[in-house]
Amino acid sequence: xxxxxxxxxxxxxxxxxxxxxxxxxxxxxxxxxxxxxxxxxxxxxxxxxxxxxxxxxxxxxxxxxxxxxxxxxxxxxxxxxxxxxxxxxxxxxxxxxxxxxxxxxxxxxxxxxxxxxxxxxxxxxxxxxxxxxxxxxxxxxxxxxxxxxxxxxxxxxxxxxxxxxxxx
Numbered sequence: 001x002x003x004x005x006x007x008x009x010x011x012x013x014x015x016x017x018x019x020x021x022x023x024x025x026x027x028x029x030x031x032x033x034x035x036x037x038x039x040x041x042x043x044x045x046x047x048x049x050x051x052x053x054x055x056x057x058x059x060x061x062x063x064x065x066x067x068x069x070x071x072x073x074x075x076x077x078x079x080x081x082x083x084x085x086x087x088x089x090x091x092x093x094x095x096x097x098x099x100x101x102x103x104x105x106x107x108x109x110x111x112x113x114x115x116x117x118x119x120x121x122x123x124x125x126x127x128x129x130x131x132x133x134x135x136x137x138x139x140x141x142x143x144x145x146x147x148x149x150x151x152x153x154x155x156x157x158x159x160x161x162x163x164x165x166x167x168x
Contacts, residue, residue: 002045006036006052023064030063031056083133090129091140097122104128106138113138 010032017025035052043051091106097113098121104113114134115122119141122128128140 002048003036003039006032006039006048010036023067024060027059027064028056030059083136086130086133086138088130090127090143091138093122093124093126093128093140095124097128097140101137104138104140106130111138112136113140115139116141 010029013025013029013032017023017029031052031054034055035048038051039045039048086106089106091104091111091113093113094103094105094110096102097104098115099117101112101114102122104111106113113128114137116131116139122140122142127143129143130138131141132139
C-alpha cells in the first residue's frame with residue numbers, strides 16, 4: 001500500500017513541474033516513481049526513501065543538465081519552449097500573406113501569419129522565416145523569391161533545415 005503514496009507523490013510532483021517548467025520537480029517525480037516500484041516489490045520504507053534520494057540526486061546531477069542543454073536554442077542561455085521555439089524556423093505560405101494576415105504551414109501545423117511591417121506581401125508556396133510570435137500569429141519575412149524557383153512543397157515532404165538569422 002505504501003507504493004500508492006509514492007505514486008501519489010510522483011503525480012503531485014509532476015503537476016508542480018507543469019506549473020514551474022524548470023525540470024527540477026520532474027527529476028524528483030522520477031525518484032518517487034522508482035521508490036513506488038521498490039515499495040511495490042516489497043522493500044521496507046527506509047529502502048524506498050534511499051531509492052528516492054539516490055535516484056533524485058542522480059537525475060538532478062546528470063539528466064537535468066543534459067536536458068537543459070538540449071532545450072537551449074542558439075545559446076540564448078535559457079530554455080525556449082512552446083510557440084517561442086518557432087522563432088527562426090522556416091515556413092511555407094499557404095495563402096497570400098500581407099500585413100492583414102494569411103496562412104502558413106510551420107512545423108507541420110497551419111498558423112495564422114502576417115508579414116513584418118515594411119516587408120512585401122508573400123505569395124502562396126513561398127518560403128518564409130518566422131521572426132516573432134504575436135499571440136497565435138506568426139510574424140514572417142520572405143526568405144525566397146516566389147515563382148518557379150521556390151515551388152510549393154506538399155506537407156508530407158521532410159522539413160527544411162532550421163533558418164538561422166544573420167548576426168546584426
